[in-house]
Amino acid sequence: MLSLADVLDARDRVSEVARHTPLEYSHTYTDMTGAEVHLKLENFQRTGSFKIRGAMNRITTLSEEEKEVGVVTASAGNHAQGVALAATRAGVDSTIVMPEHAPITKVKATERYGGRVVLHGADYNDAQDKAHEIEAEEGRTYVHAFDDPYVMAGQGTIGLEIVEDCPDLDTVIVPIGGGGLISGIATAVKEQVPDARVIGVQAEGASSVADSLKKGEITPLDEVDTIADGIATRNVGEAPFEVIRERVDEVVTVSDEEIAVALTYLLERSKTLVEGAGAVALAALLFDKFDYEEDEVVVPALCGGNIDMNTLTTVIMRGLVETGRYLKVKTVLKDRPGALEKLIDVLAAQQANIYAIRHDRTSRDIAMNAAEVELDLETRGEDHVEEVLDALREHGYSVEVLA
Template structure:
């Protein structure tokens, strides 16, 4: 079992390697929740995520033992970069197996750190199977992304830093996929101060740890489907789940819409690019998955390696979730001047039309009717309601599922 000295030894290996990123407080998120909200920006960490901690600790510990010559890893991206960085630093060959769905930015970054990248399978579990094949064929050592105590010890150094900066912390919210990060943080923090609550956060579309925590035994998910690719894992680790059962207080889930909204808020309010899995803890806090009022709360924002080509999709999803964009349809007469009148009402309400589709051929329309599908920029729920109410008062039949 991991002891406090294991985390301290890992911190010693990492002290001249990783970035020292103090906790940041957020007045905005504190006001929104009634808690003292602090953010641990691991998106600013070397290689762009916390994963470098565990990978570097494992590889350097094994390298010091004198018989490490090549390593293989499987990863959706962040562990890949951590292993590639650490292996190159140690002067050993690294081969990384990534799912075909891995963001291009993560593939390129992994290659940039000196690894050979092999794309196989559509999810992590399939990439893992391929990595095991390569290890059998080549004799290289497999560096597990989460189910390894040396890896967990490296990830758990985050807890040492949190308690250094905020000794009185009440709750730590941690993303959970395979369980390496949350098991390490929980084991470390609880051995220092057992009263600290550790809350795991999963995506609703990949709830294996949440389900396992509820049943008390490892319960794989049949499928995973979420925008949070970094925590899209079907099966929790055997070792990690034992630590989770012992040290974690609760595991909650958040929707993709809630995650996207958190990513957008971090961009707007904190000027921070945080990947979807990394934003899950903040999503849980902002959406009251746990009562945090009056508590000192830390959200571990685990990484920032988001594909630039994917950001606009997340931002758009976040805008719709927060009702900054309003999607609706309106039934109107198919007559001259009808569109002009509609547009005039929208303009009077200071809403901006950014998408417009005029449909005269929908099968359930009466003769002389048309339906228009609209996306407007609005200032939030209250603004959206005023626009809908004004259109309704003017006789329009409005259809929307947002408000």
């Protein structure tokens, strides 16, 4: 079982490259939840995520013979960057296998840090299989993303910083993919503050740990489907699973919609950019996925900020929809002068801002003398959305909500 001594040993090795990231009190989320919320901003870490910690701890403990041959790993993107940078700093050659659809920003960043990238497979598990082939063929050392005691200990240095910066900690909320991060943090926190809770969070579309805990054994998923690609793994590691069972108090799940809302709040209210995996801890708090007391000191770990810009656009839009800030509707007008103006007058009276209007006179679903109209609207919240829809219906418009 991983120990506090392992994490303390890792601190000196990790501090050569990794930053001690900020822990910031948030008025916004304290007011929203009633807890005393402090955000662990690991998205400000070098390479944009916590992964540099575990990678550095592992690579600095390689033998000279292992360093000479080089390392190989598999990653959805964040571990890839950590291994590439740590290996380059240590003068070690690195090969990183990433899924074929890995975010291009993570691929390019990995290459800039000095790693040779091989794209293979649909997800992390497929990439891992390919990486093991390269391991066998070239004799490289495989640096596991999470199922490795040195990697787990390196990630646990975050827990040391949390306890140091927030000694009155009650609860820390940690994302879970393969389990390396939470096993390290739970070890560092529990052995220093035994009464503190550690809550793990997974995406609903990649809930391997939650399912495994229910069944009492590691149960791989057939597939994963979530916007939180950084924690999209089909199974938890064996070593992390044992630590999770021993030291993690509860594991909960959040939906992609809830992740999108948390990510949008962080951008808008905290001026902080995170990726999907980086938002799950806050999402669990905002959507009451676990019980907590008023004024309880809670630390959500924002574990990474490496989000693809195309994905970010989609996630923000979903977040706006979920919070009632964006509304897309479809209705049918008589195809005659003034019909569109009357519709716009109704929306203007409700102070709904129009982003875009699209006409379609060719749809087979409408009469020959009609036009189908789609409108993208800016709204001010869920109550305003209902007011807009009620006004349209009161004026005789049949409205279909598209988003």
